Amino acid sequence: MHELIQRPLTVDTLDSIWSLDRRESIDGFYRWHDGALELTATECGVAGWPPGEAAHSTPRLKQSLADGGWAMGWFSGKQLAAAVVVAPYPLCGVLNLRQLQFLHVGRDWRGRGVGTCNVDPGAATTALVGR
Incomplete structure (x- = not known):
């Protein structure tokens, strides 16, 4: 596999997120039971x-991006491997708190740290709050 290249996603390129391989196997669900999360196989x-x-x-x-939101894609060659979209609207009146609207890592890239280490929260915060 190629090294991942990070590029901003725009209103015009956002449709590429639906090319991410969504397939997955699920081996358990969590549910809230008696005041605690309980794993059900x-x-x-x-x-x-x-x-x-x-x-x-x-x-x-797309409306979030048009309103000043932030989106980033990670590409392996021309294929999108992962994407994130953060809304520009403050949550609960907290000026530096934003909604993570979309985060998905394609099947071939899961378990490799792509969703945990490649988003620079400082860059997203600066892009959203520093306007």
Whole structure:
């Protein structure tokens, strides 16, 4: 696999997030029970994005970017490997608190730290709050 190259996503390139490989196997669910999270073992698979997800979510994500949000993609060659979108709107009146609207790592890149170490929170905060 190629080294990942980080590039901003724009309103015009945001549709590429739906090319991420969404397939996964799920071996358990957590549920809230008697005041604590409880793991329930299960086996099921996710074959891809739910029907209608792109049509439902794309306008909201694009509006966030048009309003000053922040989006970044990590590419392996021309293929998108991971993406993140952060909304520009303060949450609960806290000026430096924002909603993470989208974070997904493609199947071939999971378990390699892509979703944990490649987002520079300082850069996102500066981009959103420093306007």
